[in-house]
Amino acid sequence: MNEKLALTALLGFIIIGAALIVFFSFPFGNTSNSATGQGALASAHDSEMPFTAFDRALAAELMDKDGDGKCDACGMAIKDCIASNMLQCNMDPKATIGLLGSAHAHAEFRVYVNGAQIDFSKYAELHEEAMQNKSAETSSFIHVHEEEAPHKAGEILHMHASGVPLWVFFESIGMEFSKNCLKIQAGEEFCNAPEKTLKFYVNGRQNSSFENYAPKDDDKILISYGSESEDEIKGQLDSV
Ligand SMILES: [Zn+2]
Ligand SMILES: [Zn+2]
Numbered sequence: 130m131n132e133k134l135a136l137t138a139l140l141g142f143i144i145i146g147a148a149l150i151v152f153f154s155f156p157f158g159n160t161s162n163s164a165t166g167q168g169a170l171a172s173a174h175d176s177e178m179p180f181t182a183f184d185r186a187l188a189a190e191l192m193d194k195d196g197d198g199k200c201d202a203c204g205m206a207i208k209d210c211i212a213s214n215m216l217q218c219n220m221d222p223k224a225t226i227g228l229l230g231s232a233h234a235h236a237e238f239r240v241y242v243n244g245a246q247i248d249f250s251k252y253a254e255l256h257e258e259a260m261q262n263k264s265a266e267t268s269s270f271i272h273v274h275e276e277e278a279p280h281k282a283g284e285i286l287h288m289h290a291s292g293v294p295l296w297v298f299f300e301s302i303g304m305e306f307s308k309n310c311l312k313i314q315a316g317e318e319f320c321n322a323p324e325k326t327l328k329f330y331v332n333g334r335q336n337s338s339f340e341n342y343a344p345k346d347d348d349k350i351l352i353s354y355g356s357e358s359e360d361e362i363k364g365q366l367d368s369v
Contacts, residue, residue: 178229178269178289180211181259183301187268192218216270216290225343227291229269234288234346237280239369242311242319243355246368249273249283252302268301271344286344295350296340308339311354319354328353333366 180188192200192215193207200210202221210218214231217224240247256272258264271293276282286298299305305312310320311327321327329339330351336342344350349369353362 179260180214180229181256181267181269181301182262182265183259184216184229184268184270185211187297187300188216191216192221214290225292225294226270226297227293229290232288232291234344236286236288236344236346236348236350237284237369238286238344238348238350238352239284239365240311240352241355241365242313243325244357244361247313249302250276250281251283253282255302266302268297271295271298272301286350288344292343294341294343299340306340306352308337311352325354325356328362330366 188211189207192202192210194201198207199205200207200215200218200220202218202224203210205218214229216229217226219228240249250273252267253273253275255264256267256274259267260269270290271286271288273283273285274287277285295306303314305318308321308329309327310318312318319325319327328351329336329342330353331338331342332349342350349366351366351369353365357365
């Protein structure tokens with residue numbers, strides 16, 4: 130009788146032990162798989178990435194509209210929200226932007242104004258400076274990097290969170306982009322007019338989301354202002 134009891138207890142321990150091993154080994158297996166699934170571009174800058182000064186200011190603007198230092202949706206201190214990588218409070222059902230580091234995607238983009246390509250390469254350097262708190266411009270959520278062959282510097286948008294809309298990129302470098310106007314800098318604003326229009330294309334097709342479009346991995350994005358013919362637009366689309 131005693132032997133049977135001991136045997137049952139032993140069997141019980143083995144089953145519980147095996148269940149525990151299976152339970153704990155699964156999540157670890159999954160994280161190592163997703164970490165190896167990223168491309169060469171991803172590995173270049175996957176290390177620790179802090180919020181820039183721009184990101185901290187935008188986080189406060191988005192989460193703390195009443196200015197009491199606390200997130201309006203969840204009551205958490207803004208600095209704690211930022212410490213948990215939130216640009217928008219993830220308790221807010223209207224939030225669309227994921228935590229910093231929640232994704233890593235790349236989209237090619239070109240911006241043409243009256244046929245001339247806008248050069249974004251200087252913002253790659255500015256982002257490096259922002260990482261060291263030496264620049265108030267650029268965002269860790271969406272930015273350009275130094276040259277990544279075969280691409281020139283400033284021709285690939287890097288998104289380091291899910292659901293980051295284009296306006297964050299333009300605002301982070303002091304520009305403005307909407308369906309009506311593209312503002313490069315003070316006094317350099319290009320708005321819809323009868324003979325010149327602002328057009329927005331994603332993967333070769335016109336898109337009505339403009340600044341609210343959140344680029345996806347491998348997207349090809351074209352922003353074009355001017356009075357181009359269809360053929361000229363086709364040439365710009367082919368350059369992306
Ligand atoms: Zn990247
Ligand atoms: Zn990056």
